[in-house]
Amino acid sequence: MIYSFAPEETILQKHERVIMAKYALINATIFDGIDTIFKGVVIVDSGRIVDVARDTKAEIPRDAQVIDLDGKFLMPGLIDAHLHLVGMRTGDFVKEPLVTPYETFVVRAASDLFKLIMAGYTTVGDAGGLIAAKLKPAIEEGTICGPRVVAAGLPLSPTFGHGDIHYLPIDWVDYRSSKKLRPLMTLICDGADECRKAARYALREDADFIKIMATGGVLSQKDRPEYRQFTPEEIKAIVDEARAAGRFVHAHAQGAEGIKNALIGGVKVIAHAIFIDDEGIELAIKNNAILVPTFSIVHRLLEIGDKIGVPEWGLKKSREVYEAHIENIKRAYNRGAKIATGTDYVGGFFPMGGNSLEITLLIEKIGMTPIEALRAATSTAAEAVGLHKEIGRIAPGYSADLIVVKENPIENPKCLLNIDNIVLVMKNGEIYKNKLNDTHK
Numbered sequence: 001m002i003y004s005f006a007p008e009e010t011i012l013q014k015h016e017r018v019i020m021a022k023y024a025l026i027n028a029t030i031f032d033g034i035d036t037i038f039k040g041v042v043i044v045d046s047g048r049i050v051d052v053a054r055d056t057k058a059e060i061p062r063d064a065q066v067i068d069l070d071g072k073f074l075m076p077g078l079i080d081a082h083l084h085l086v087g088m089r090t091g092d093f094v095k096e097p098l099v100t101p102y103e104t105f106v107v108r109a110a111s112d113l114f115k116l117i118m119a120g121y122t123t124v125g126d127a128g129g130l131i132a133a134k135l136k137p138a139i140e141e142g143t144i145c146g147p148r149v150v151a152a153g154l155p156l157s158p159t160f161g162h163g164d165i166h167y168l169p170i171d172w173v174d175y176r177s178s179k180k181l182r183p184l185m186t187l188i189c190d191g192a193d194e195c196r197k198a199a200r201y202a203l204r205e206d207a208d209f210i211k212i213m214a215t216g217g218v219l220s221q222k223d224r225p226e227y228r229q230f231t232p233e234e235i236k237a238i239v240d241e242a243r244a245a246g247r248f249v250h251a252h253a254q255g256a257e258g259i260k261n262a263l264i265g266g267v268k269v270i271a272h273a274i275f276i277d278d279e280g281i282e283l284a285i286k287n288n289a290i291l292v293p294t295f296s297i298v299h300r301l302l303e304i305g306d307k308i309g310v311p312e313w314g315l316k317k318s319r320e321v322y323e324a325h326i327e328n329i330k331r332a333y334n335r336g337a338k339i340a341t342g343t344d345y346v347g348g349f350f351p352m353g354g355n356s357l358e359i360t361l362l363i364e365k366i367g368m369t370p371i372e373a374l375r376a377a378t379s380t381a382a383e384a385v386g387l388h389k390e391i392g393r394i395a396p397g398y399s400a401d402l403i404v405v406k407e408n409p410i411e412n413p414k415c416l417l418n419i420d421n422i423v424l425v426m427k428n429g430e431i432y433k434n435k436l437n438d439t440h441k
């Protein structure tokens with residue numbers, strides 16, 4: 001691994017040494033993050049893409065380090081727009097958070113961040129959990145190795161909502177009153193005023209965007225995906241607070257009514273969208289909102305959930321919603337709704353680094369073409385984390401978040417699942433992984 005951080009080096013010195021570097025990536029088969037594939041050259045300077053040229057017509061700066069890709073596939077770094085860096089290692093989310101020290105979860109999350117970047121994920125959207133929000137400075141200064149993190153921090157839920165852990169005393173659930181830290185904690189709020197205050201509290205605790213529970217869910221004990229949770233008034237108050245601070249709102253929304261409430265309230269990202277109806281699809285398109293179906297978590301729950309300690313109520317609801325989820329998202333896709341990749345992975349059996357499963361599920365389950373699925377994992381996912389002007393594309397001015405894949409994922413999207421096929425990872429112009437010259441090819 002080229003990535004290094006000399007102990008005597010200050011952050012500023014490291015920035016100058018690594019970030020100011022110039023690279024010319026030549027002989028590449030380039031996917032630009034939208035729809036174009038061509039043979040060409042990408043020039044990177046000081047962390048940014050400064051030139052993209054077809055064939056060999058690019059001016060290569062004399063001081064640039066030339067990296068010959070020998071025809072390999074170059075694309076924007078992958079983005080997972082909905083996961084939780086909470087360091088889970090079993091499927092028993094009732095017992096594990098109670099018996100495991102909080103610090104253990106933090107260290108596991110740091111190790112999961114490393115796995116993500118080695119798998120080609122250069123940005124992740126953490127959709128709830130304080131660990132990612134608080135590890136962010138450690139990534140940015142180079143103490144730990146990981147993707148760019150865009151984090152919700154503490155999610156907002158009504159009493160009896162999806163974020164309310166129904167089997168615990170309620171003062172253990174709310175971060176503000178609990179005496180024990182657990183990886184998934186919530187801000188419980190009811191009524192527009194409490195919601196406004198909770199949104200401000202989430203911002204105080206480093207939220208890059210606000211996560212809300214607009215409906216019940218699969219893995220919450222006493223509610224159901226169909227239940228409407230926050231009211232339109234409550235959602236509007238939260239969206240207003242987010243907007244005032246230049247942020248957006250990402251909703252857990254599974255039932256048709258809650259999805260529409262979220263969209264009417266101004267929510268930008270609809271996660272899961274299990275029972276989205278025609279009206280909801282039209283609203284999403286009209287509002288330019290993005291759906292993040294998170295098929296991966298349901299797929300894994302059905303595959304192994306009964307062997308890893310997932311409570312029966314979660315498994316039962318997963319089985320009930322599975323078919324409808326696929327049918328409804330397929331309808332949304334056919335009507336032209338924007339869809340981005342997100343896995344809802346939490347670590348362990350829902351493994352960080354295995355996130356490309358979502359790309360293959362979008363192809364297999366709803367019929368996306370491989371190019372559309374790669375777009376969902378790059379430029380559309382960039383939009384879902386609020387960074388579409390910064391990442392997710394190979395174009396001049398964009399951050400140099402790039403990966404090189406040994407095989408061509410347009411021909412074989414499953415090749416992304418084998419992390420040995422990800423032979424180069426660059427984030428913000430810095431190389432985190434370089435296996436291009438490995439002898440055994």
Ligand SMILES: [Zn+2]
Nearest residue numbers: 082084127344
């Ligand atoms: Zn989630």
